[in-house]
Amino acid sequence: MKSAALKTQGKLNTRPGKMTLFSEPGCQGSSREVWEDTADASGWARVASIRVVRGCWVLYEEPAFRGQKLVLPEGDVELGALGPAWSTQGIGSLRRVVRDYITPEISLYSEEGLRGEQVKLTKALEDPQGLERPLQVASATVSAGLWLLYPKPFFEDTPCILEPGEYPTPEAWGASDPSVGSLKPMRLGCPSVEKPGEPKAVVYEAPGFQGQSWEVSRDIYNLQQPEDGQSPSLASVGSLQVLGGCWVGYEKEGFRGHQYLLEEGKYADWSHWGGYNKALTSLRVIRTDFGDPAVVLFEAMDFEGHGVEVSEALPDVELAGHGPRTQTIHVLSGVWVAYEEVGFSGEQYVLEKGVYRNCDDWGASNSALASLQPVLQVGEHNLHFVSKIQLFSGPDFLGDHISFEDDQISLPPSFQPQSCRVHGGR
Incomplete structure (x- = not known):
């Protein structure tokens, strides 16, 4: 059986980005929300702590994405704990570098110029001693994702940051020694919701949040023909901003067609919500409890035969001993997103608490289901389940x-x- 990393992904599903900068440690004090790349943040107030809600970001000490870099995964970070450099200086610029669920891939070469013995990796390597010989890297190629190369095992010391591209020598990624102690890719976490009980979204008829707009806070059966007679009709949805709650967008009216999970964030055009085109005709608010997610997958009809219970993100259902076909689903709790392909790619199907007796119930045309993950609720102090x-x-x-x-x-x-x-x- 191939691992999930070696299987071919389908359509990549992106997520919106968001981080909050705080003036005090512990994510306290005055705050500023950041949704997109900022080329010049030098005039902002000094930052003491950061909460990355969605995406992986890189902070730069100078404007225009130059100077010393700091990689921030999803979660909380105290800048004062990272050494005197980041505790005394401000932020010059910041950029989101991981936007989708593409499988990371890096190729390491024993000789400069991308020659010699090759080692290809798609997941973290804590200690090269697990290999046949110490890892000597004279050149590298990053095919996908963002990778951190550490001089010591177990991700210790300051890493070098490698984005997609070719690195013919160690100097090309900022190292003078070809020895690599450990390395890991940066990955997106599970989808999340911050204000589940306060649904609010604004839809725009043109990309880039331009043209006629419409604020919604409830299910919309047909954006092109509103039922209340007062809201404007939109021939198409060019962009969208979700301000609260978690939504599902549909290609057709009446909550039909392709589904797109919409977290809180900005979607500048159809590609940002993973669509095939700009069609988005109906919207539905998810009102199910997001806590303690659990789901059972059955390969046979009517909940017969062996069932696999899942309580966390699963990039390939075959890793849990489940086959490539799913005939029945029982969502015990929480909200889940199932995907047609491995690695959270391909068609999306949003599953709330309840029983799904066949693929028609979850909106699919067949029983292919290869990966799934829960939608988590953002807590007051970190990304975790909230009761x-x-x-x-x-x-x-x-x-x-x-x-x-x-x-x-x-x-x-x-x-x-x-x-x-x-x-x-x-």
């Missing part, structure tokens, strides 16, 4: 309220809840 319930003293979410993130043996005697809102968990 939170909010109780209100009045109906319709009015009056006094109290919130809990853990089990409560009893409620305050004086508080009688009349309505509640579940932000995560069950």
